[in-house]
Amino acid sequence: MSDPSLLDVTGLSVAFGSLKALHRVSLAVRPGERFALLGHNGAGKSTLFRTVLGFVSPASGKVEVAGAAPGSDKARRTVSYLPESVAFPKALTGAELLAYFARLKGQTPKSAMPLLETVGIADAANRRVGTYSKGMRQRLGLAQALIGRPELLLLDEPTSGLDPISRGDFYAILDRLAGEGTAVVLSSHSLTEVEARTDRIAILSRGRLVAEGSLAELARAAALPVTVRVKAAAEDAGALHARIGGRRLNGRSVELDCAAGDKMAVLSRIAALGDVVADIDIDTPRLDDVYRHFSGHSAGGEA
Amino acid sequence: MKATLNRIAAVTAIEIRLSVRNRWVALSTLILVLFALALAFLGSGPAGASKVGALTLTAASLATLSVYLIPLIALLLSYETIAGEVERSTLPLVLATPVRRFEVLTGKFVGHLSVLTLAIVVGYSIAALAVVAVHGADLHGALAWARLIATGVLLGAVFVAIGILVSASTARVGTAAALLVGIWLVLIVLYDLALLAGLIVDDGGFFTKSLFPALVIANPGDAFRLYNLAALEGSAPVAGIDGLARSLPFPPSLALAALAAWLAAMIAAGLWRFQKVRP
Ligand SMILES: Nc1ncnc2c1ncn2[C@@H]1O[C@H](COP(=O)(O)OP(=O)(O)OP(=O)(O)O)[C@@H](O)[C@H]1O
Ligand SMILES: [Mg+2]
Numbered sequence: 300m301s302d303p304s305l306l307d308v309t310g311l312s313v314a315f316g317s318l319k320a321l322h323r324v325s326l327a328v329r330p331g332e333r334f335a336l337l338g339h340n341g342a343g344k345s346t347l348f349r350t351v352l353g354f355v356s357p358a359s360g361k362v363e364v365a366g367a368a369p370g371s372d373k374a375r376r377t378v379s380y381l382p383e384s385v386a387f388p389k390a391l392t393g394a395e396l397l398a399y400f401a402r403l404k405g406q407t408p409k410s411a412m413p414l415l416e417t418v419g420i421a422d423a424a425n426r427r428v429g430t431y432s433k434g435m436r437q438r439l440g441l442a443q444a445l446i447g448r449p450e451l452l453l454l455d456e457p458t459s460g461l462d463p464i465s466r467g468d469f470y471a472i473l474d475r476l477a478g479e480g481t482a483v484v485l486s487s488h489s490l491t492e493v494e495a496r497t498d499r500i501a502i503l504s505r506g507r508l509v510a511e512g513s514l515a516e517l518a519r520a521a522a523l524p525v526t527v528r529v530k531a532a533a534e535d536a537g538a539l540h541a542r543i544g545g546r547r548l549n550g551r552s553v554e555l556d557c558a559a560g561d562k563m564a565v566l567s568r569i570a571a572l573g574d575v576v577a578d579i580d581i582d583t584p585r586l587d588d589v590y591r592h593f594s595g596h597s598a599g600g601e602a
Numbered sequence: 603m604k605a606t607l608n609r610i611a612a613v614t615a616i617e618i619r620l621s622v623r624n625r626w627v628a629l630s631t632l633i634l635v636l637f638a639l640a641l642a643f644l645g646s647g648p649a650g651a652s653k654v655g656a657l658t659l660t661a662a663s664l665a666t667l668s669v670y671l672i673p674l675i676a677l678l679l680s681y682e683t684i685a686g687e688v689e690r691s692t693l694p695l696v697l698a699t700p701v702r703r704f705e706v707l708t709g710k711f712v713g714h715l716s717v718l719t720l721a722i723v724v725g726y727s728i729a730a731l732a733v734v735a736v737h738g739a740d741l742h743g744a745l746a747w748a749r750l751i752a753t754g755v756l757l758g759a760v761f762v763a764i765g766i767l768v769s770a771s772t773a774r775v776g777t778a779a780a781l782l783v784g785i786w787l788v789l790i791v792l793y794d795l796a797l798l799a800g801l802i803v804d805d806g807g808f809f810t811k812s813l814f815p816a817l818v819i820a821n822p823g824d825a826f827r828l829y830n831l832a833a834l835e836g837s838a839p840v841a842g843i844d845g846l847a848r849s850l851p852f853p854p855s856l857a858l859a860a861l862a863a864w865l866a867a868m869i870a871a872g873l874w875r876f877q878k879v880r881p
Binding site: 349352354355372375376378379380381382383384385386387388390391395399400402403404405440443 | 605608609611612613615616619620623624690691692694695696697698699700701880881
């Protein structure tokens with residue numbers, strides 16, 4: 300049976316001297332999937348990309364790109380890469396650079412030019428890159444990565460430095476590519492940003508894969524409590540606290556945590572109190588809380 | 603094969619384009635023209651007294667000057683080529699494509715050498731034509747210039763290869779620049795001084811007779827100069843180390859072989875170093 304994954308990482312460990320940059324990481328990405336790699340600074344995201352490209356050799360474990368070894372001809376024809384913080388030579392124009400990478404990828408320069416349109420910098424095609432804004436350079440980088448319709452896109456923090464509109468444009472392009480079967484792996488620092496735009500999310504922390512799945516799965520696995528804040532009708536939080544427990548916030552409010560599954564039960568208990576309650580606020584865990592939970596930087600609590 | 607050539611051509615083309623944009627082409631041509639003209643018309647150049655043509659005399663003094671200029675320009679053209687791409691993070695981008703490392707290196711080498719060749723050919727031709735216009739031409743002199751230009755390109759190739767090796771040996775442009783200055787000083791300036799000191803101390807003994815000639819052609823700059831001066835066959839005055847040009851214990855073509863050996867060794871070393879660069 301042939302493996303349907305475009306990218307297969309199994310038990311991958313990478314070390315720089317005594318530093319374990321990656322430790323037993325396993326993941327698989329299938330065609331058409333949008334996969335986000337999250338993690339704090341130094342978590343190992345870029346190292347994972349560089350290993351997939353064959354620039355860094357694993358200490359143990361295995362990486363396969365379309366069934367081939369990283370860095371092999373087949374793997375190189377399959378992947379396209381956009382490194383973080385790439386600085387193109389300032390003296391060349393966008394069109395010249397794109398033509399250059401097209402030729403390196405065995406494509407005609409002419410076939411690559413429409414990509415400048417795709418990423419929205421066709422107007423600046425014949426201007427020197429030195430005159431580009433950061434976002435325009437990032438778009439040029441993306442155009443470069445799209446040359447020759449790669450099956451697997453590796454994008455290292457592709458949206459850093461993009462304004463919200465550009466980010467939207469950017470993800471729209473990725474959506475279309477994924478719809479055509481391209482597998483997209485991108486790294487980011489913000490779960491909020493990738494939530495609606497990716498199918499699967501993996502979180503790296505200190506070189507270990509600490510969570511992997513859809514956003515809903517992650518939230519469930521994190522099992523973060525829902526916080527309910529109840530305001531007493533009269534200025535009498537004491538009476539309220541006596542009946543429902545939790546923490547007293549100030550003279551008027553009480554706050555209690557409950558598991559996501561118990562939310563309805565708790566709410567109906569509070570509702571049954573009738574006039575005693577003036578108002579209810581519900582705080583469901585936000586994405587950043589989920590991310591913090593897995594990244595091991597929890598805002599407080601268990602310590 | 604065709605794909606390989608295409609990719610090499612792509613790298614060569616982009617390097618040439620960059621050199622044009624960054625004014626390296628204009629600058630190196632200008633430097634060579636100016637120095638060659640200055641030497642032809644200002645220096646101890648053709649006095650008109652000797653039987654030797656003015657063209658031959660300027661070729662001889664230009665051979666000496668070229669030893670300083672051509673290596674310096676070659677190193678300046680190439681020292682940044684890989685270290686710069688590492689620093690700017692464009693190397694990972696390039697090496698993620700199907701291009702092979704030897705193709706990148708070959709493309710860069712051909713690109714830089716083309717720029718240098720253009721500068722040498724244009725620069726020295728302009729100077730030669732100026733000398734001809736003023737002092738007239740002779741076949742002997744024209745041959746001397748042709749030899750000078752051809753071997754100048756070979757000398758340049760050696761130092762472009764050295765520059766690329768330097769660039770592949772460090773991930774920092776600053777370090778590469780420091781290495782470049784050091785290499786130029788040692789190979790072009792200090793080496794000759796050391797040889798001269800050896801000659802003086804030895805005073806015609808074993809070193810002078812056996813070791814010295816070999817040591818001279820072992821240095822690419824000296825080999826270049828020696829070949830050019832020896833080929834003039836006693837028609838131009840020589841001094842210092844170049845006195846050897848009169849009393850070579852081997853054919854001058856051996857000096858060319860030494861240059862070719864340097865070139866092969868430096869390219870091989872550059873390829874080997876580049877394979878180890880982690881983008
Ligand atoms: N070439 C290298 N030599 C030594 N250590 C390295 C090297 N590359 C990365 N590291 C280390 O490996 C760890 C992971 O780095 P990596 O660049 O993969 O992090 P990252 O998740 O991409 O971080 P960021 O979000 O800041 O880009 C870091 O501790 C880093 O210092
Ligand atoms: Mg990174």
